[in-house]
Amino acid sequence: MRYDDPKLRELLAGRYILGTMAPLARARFERVMAGDATVAREVGDWAERFAPIDEATAPVAPPGALWRRIEAEIGAPAAGRRQRRGWPLWSSLNFWRGFAGLATAVAAAAIVYLGVFQVAPPIATPNFIAVLNDKNGAPAWIATTGDQPDRVFVEAVGRQTIDAAHSFQLWAIAGGAPRPLGLLSPQPTQHLAVASTSLPPTGGVLAVSLEPAGGSPTGKPTGPVLFQGKVFSNPL
Amino acid sequence: MPEAEFLPVELLQRVAVGDRAAFAALYRTTSAKLFGVAMRITQRRDWAEDALQESFVAVWRRAVDYDPVKGSAMTWLATIVRHRAIDQRRRRASTAEARSEPEEALLALASGASDRADRGAELAALKRCLLELETQPRRAVLLAYAYGYTHEELARDLATPVGTVKSWIRRSLERLKRCLDG
Numbered sequence: 126m127r128y129d130d131p132k133l134r135e136l137l138a139g140r141y142i143l144g145t146m147a148p149l150a151r152a153r154f155e156r157v158m159a160g161d162a163t164v165a166r167e168v169g170d171w172a173e174r175f176a177p178i179d180e181a182t183a184p185v186a187p188p189g190a191l192w193r194r195i196e197a198e199i200g201a202p203a204a205g206r207r208q209r210r211g212w213p214l215w216s217s218l219n220f221w222r223g224f225a226g227l228a229t230a231v232a233a234a235a236i237v238y239l240g241v242f243q244v245a246p247p248i249a250t251p252n253f254i255a256v257l258n259d260k261n262g263a264p265a266w267i268a269t270t271g272d273q274p275d276r277v278f279v280e281a282v283g284r285q286t287i288d289a290a291h292s293f294q295l296w297a298i299a300g301g302a303p304r305p306l307g308l309l310s311p312q313p314t315q316h317l318a319v320a321s322t323s324l325p326p327t328g329g330v331l332a333v334s335l336e337p338a339g340g341s342p343t344g345k346p347t348g349p350v351l352f353q354g355k356v357f358s359n360p361l
Numbered sequence: 362m363p364e365a366e367f368l369p370v371e372l373l374q375r376v377a378v379g380d381r382a383a384f385a386a387l388y389r390t391t392s393a394k395l396f397g398v399a400m401r402i403t404q405r406r407d408w409a410e411d412a413l414q415e416s417f418v419a420v421w422r423r424a425v426d427y428d429p430v431k432g433s434a435m436t437w438l439a440t441i442v443r444h445r446a447i448d449q450r451r452r453r454a455s456t457a458e459a460r461s462e463p464e465e466a467l468l469a470l471a472s473g474a475s476d477r478a479d480r481g482a483e484l485a486a487l488k489r490c491l492l493e494l495e496t497q498p499r500r501a502v503l504l505a506y507a508y509g510y511t512h513e514e515l516a517r518d519l520a521t522p523v524g525t526v527k528s529w530i531r532r533s534l535e536r537l538k539r540c541l542d543g
Contacts, residue, residue: 135534135538136531139534139538140534142506143505144427144444144505144506144516145530159372165428165431168431168485169431169436169437172431174487174537174541176433176439177487177501178435179443180396181484182398185393185396185397186392186396187396187409191410191414192388194414195388196415198383198418219518232533244495274410292371298387305429308371308374310374310375318374318377319428323428338368339368339394340370351385
């Protein structure tokens with residue numbers, strides 16, 4: 126199947142959302158979608174085109190027992206997966222401020238970071254993707270790959286504050302219009318996971334703007350850019 | 362923290378890092394809407410329950426795969442539920458009972474009141490663009506999206522060869538895209 130044929134790709138994305146794909150074809154298409162941001166975007170566009178039909182469908186309360194069945198199936202919290210990784214040094218704002226503005230910060234931080242992980246639960250291949258600084262040059266968000274090389278995790282350094290009427294929104298900037306990557310939670314222990322295929326290339330920019338709660342209504346940044354940083358190593 | 366402060370997208374991002382409280386809040390705030398969608402497709406409560414259960418288990422395991430380019434969080438969830446409901450229907454219905462919804466009932470699906478005020482214009486646009494299609498292709502598109510009809514079921518419902526149904530759908534998708542994006 127030639128997914129680089131835009132017409133065919135578009136048709137398959139539409140049929141995927143319409144629901145008329147045979148099960149095997151759908152599974153195959155989902156694997157393509159997972160590794161191809163263009164296909165994923167076209168599927169997303171189709172999903173949004175038809176979404177008004179679902180929104181117009183009357184809600185029906187599921188039986189209470191259903192939630193218990195779901196809970197039983199996902200099981201008790203497993204120690205390995207559920208526990209937050211402890212990053213005491215990582216989360217220290219003062220630690221990061223000490224490196225602010227230094228050209229060697231990244232390399233040094235990587236060494237310290239690896240040092241931390243020799244005693245902390247290991248992450249297979251930690252890689253720094255970008256450090257997003259505030260307008261004073263202080264690091265505010267760090268983007269890394271964790272134990273899944275196809276995911277980029279963005280985490281607040283220290284605690285960022287934001288009111289309920291606004292959201293921090295992350296953007297990929299590489300030449301053309303900024304592309305939205307997601308909303309960042311201000312808590313230092315929260316991650317945003319982004320597919321690495323959505324990342325700008327090395328030399329591109331990750332930026333965080335202040336948007337109305339839930340993100341920009343227009344798909345483009347509408348508020349001030351509060352933090353930004355260059356992508357210095359795209360894992361792809 | 363009260364869950365009302367969090368949108369589905371924020372809850373999904375927390376679920377992606379294994380936050381059970383966020384998962385419970387996501388279920389509380391979205392399950393009725395999603396169960397309604399599953400019921401619409403399966404037309405059977407027990408199948409809809411199984412579809413919703415499979416969907417939320419999948420969401421717990423795959424929340425990290427959610428990417429805003431795939432559409433809004435709610436749309437992403439609805440796509441998962443629709444596919445699971447379609448699977449239930451295909452797996453368990455020996456022969457899907459033929460539906461004979463009049464045209465108006467099908468179109469009403471695309472013209473009901475939205476629970477998101479900002480979506481009113483999008484609903485109106487979708488309905489207008491659906492109305493630009495010819496009757497039979499429009500019925501095929503709506504039966505597929507709203508009720509999970511397969512190509513074969515559409516062919517039976519519309520008394521038309523499968524090949525013709527497929528080409529109606531292809532052309533209808535092209536026309537809908539042009540109409541909605543234009």
